[in-house]
Amino acid sequence: MTGPEVYRSGPIRYAVAERFARPRPVPAHDTRPSSGEICPQPPSRLDAVMGPPLDRHPQGEDCLNLTVTTPARDAGARPVMVWFHGGGFSSGAGLMDWYDGGALAAEGDVVVVAVNYRLGALGYLCLDGLGEGNSGLYDQLEALRWVRTHIAGYGGDPDDVTVFGQSAGALSVRLLLELPEARGLFHRAILQSAPLAITSRPRAEAAVLGRILLERLAVHAPGADPRTVSPAALLAAQRDTALAHRARSGSPLEPPFGPVPTAEPAPEPYVRGMDLMYGWNADDMTAFTDGRDGGPGGGGRDEDADPAGPTRRMYADPLTGLGKALVRAGARVHAYRLDWRPAGSEYGATHCLELPLLLGTRAAWRTSPMLGDTPWEEVDELGRTVRAAWAAFARTGHPGPVPPPLVHHEVR
Template structure:
């Protein structure tokens, strides 16, 4: 496939929901909102890595929106990618310019659907009488159902859907493989830097966080989260996050995440429908340089990345293979010049998505000129496109490497080198 024009549609409403309510499908009349909106949120903790978003999209609870990018050649039957953004279940948007899918759609002949879902307390609060949690996951299932029902009108094949997620979006994809209600909605999965240790927590733990949130809300005179102003919810969410960091000692785990032990996600095992699914998973060599070490963490970036990404992902891959899925792995080793972050969390994103203007002066890109990023990106996109179209990424091009080269897939992994990021011990 080669680059060319693309057709863009959206924003489109894929569902609607009352605060703390389940998403419901929308009629054709409701499908086109007056303008783009994203879930209310606080600034991202990764602004120091990615830079703040250069586009400022208004925030509102009427945020269950998506966009569709399709090859400009038209026609039908194109493979479909559904993109779930990262942001620690607390920030981000599928409509953000970072995730513009023009290059991926044009080069791969793919229809790309980029999805908003509810975040923070609005998406993952667990509180008696208010919410059992996992509303963001319900939103993602609703988006996948929308794809099944409507993507053919945009040239996509609803029988050939690949879920691609990064960070929290990748964690969401893992959980979708554990949810019976998501069975049959996709056939392939790409997991980019999924920090599996924070994928989900037991509902009883999340309920305690919910009680802390409710206590803070009462202290500022907004007792009912169902009617409190959005600004109050966000202010209290920030206080709850600070409490959570103090209690857990973790700089990685957000206070509001998906939970297990509820009807949508009753356990932690893979759904039987995962048999036959193709999964392409991996991490960046210095993923943890984006996060300072927590209270009980090693100081070295390479060791934290091994413990936080490489080993948990290897265990997940083994679980997937036992369940009958097919797996392929990658590691991204690109360390842009001019930054001490190395091959950090999110550094693969501009290689896959977004235009130059969206990534202008992103700290993680250092002094790398855009033509170099574009050339590397074309190679990386080629692997993603091959996987989406065939179920295998093919031979991995630089800066991707096979982390299992010369070893059995389930063998322990070695470190990638003595990289010492900005948060390492001197």
């Protein structure tokens, strides 16, 4: 229990998986408690912006865990909101305190589910004989299946599920929209600051990166089998692969491991009649090194750079194009932009800034540089507005009236 109004259950094991393989439901005879592990990972590229996480969780491959935050474990049949975190498909975890859904659940009378999924090579290695790619995406699919089966026991309605995600999590939502197996597992979707240009990479390119990983692994652990080598050696090889990928591509934005195209890449057959919302933060690109050329690096920023152009190119224009395509496909679509620039922050309305307005607590965000010296009371006051809009969308398909600095419009 996280407070007088909500209960936080978990961590809960929702699936199991062999390394590089698709997940499967936890067998009925497997009654072990959750390990509480999160996927092995390097530090986040955005620690300088968000601040490093203040909570610590064991890292390991028994990481397919989630939490459920609910106002009550009753027959309330509340709307369910399933959260997929960002982190460039290489860092983050649903179990982190940043993603505590207590305020959203209590104020919105919704059930919030926050999901771990596999990251980096463990989640997205695409190489013949080892991994087919998209294991992390199929983890998310398995989590949605768990929600479908179990969420009524936590006061939620399995027929009223909204998926929402930020950055890499929003790209995951984009891919789930086109995944045939996900049809019927969720009914609304919110994409927050999705860099659509890197939604997926061709399988041939992913295989090249997979081969680089094996070459680097042979340096860090000579003779080791990638199926059994230590996670530490795999992360070391993954780090080297990231550097090699940056040198090859010239793009520090693209992670070395991420999704490959799904079997049916057109969303049109699956979105008709759905409610969708997308948006971005006005200065998303200030989170990255050189805002002028659109090349993020992960941390500081050029004081003379104007983030407007890169933010438009990376976020606003592609998302606007997607929104129009979704409308043509028969979806009901809403768009938002967050213009809030916290006092004392050099980053403005940066990437990830909406996160403390939706999820987490004062304690979780107390050292976040992107919040500057803004008092938590001001953060929470604006957060109530944003949380109300997200919960209203989950309940009705419409965020309702929202005051500045959150700007909203229907897409037609």
